[in-house]
Amino acid sequence: MFLQEHFNIVFNNLFTITNLPVGRTKIHLERRKLYSSYLQFLESHFNSSTLEHLMCRDQLSIDYLGNVYDCDFNQMMNLPAKNRNGKTLTVSKLVEVGSLDVISEIQTAAYCYGCTAGCGSSCGGALLES
Numbered sequence: 328m329f330l331q332e333h334f335n336i337v338f339n340n341l342f343t344i345t346n347l348p349v350g351r352t353k354i355h356l357e358r359r360k361l362y363s364s365y366l367q368f369l370e371s372h373f374n375s376s377t378l379e380h381l382m383c384r385d386q387l388s389i390d391y392l393g394n395v396y397d398c399d400f401n402q403m404m405n406l407p408a409k410n411r412n413g414k415t416l417t418v419s420k421l422v423e424v425g426s427l428d429v430i431s432e433i434q435t436a437a438y439c440y441g442c443t444a445g446c447g448s449s450c451g452g453a454l455l456e457s
């Protein structure tokens with residue numbers, strides 16, 4: 328209402344995205360001693376219904392060197408995708424073997440609770456209807 332009244336801005340397609348505690352957000356939270364409580368908040372709102380919709384299940388993130396990650400957050404946190412032998416992967420390796428099945432499993436970390444809390448979160452907004 329405020330934005331409409333003062334700036335004539337009306338939302339007709341609103342994306343809601345959780346602030347994952349990585350990068351500058353993590354630094355910001357740590358400086359204010361809020362990092363642990365924010366993580367606990369996300370964890371306490373874990374919703375298993377979000378799991379099948381997580382963007383890391385059907386998307387990849389590639390850095391400028393061709394290294395493969397399960398998502399942009401993992402790229403930001405330098406947590407690369409790995410094969411079953413624990414070796415990191417590149418686009419050229421994926422092309423060489425002709426399959427994404429060489430990726431052993433999605434690499435996860437505590438910040439994944441940001442994608443799985445409540446209605447979930449992704450680059451396309453919430454994962455579930457509220």
Ligand code: SF4
Nearest residue numbers: 381383398400439442
């Ligand atoms: S942060 Fe974790 S849950 Fe979210 S997309 Fe990346 S790997 Fe998946």
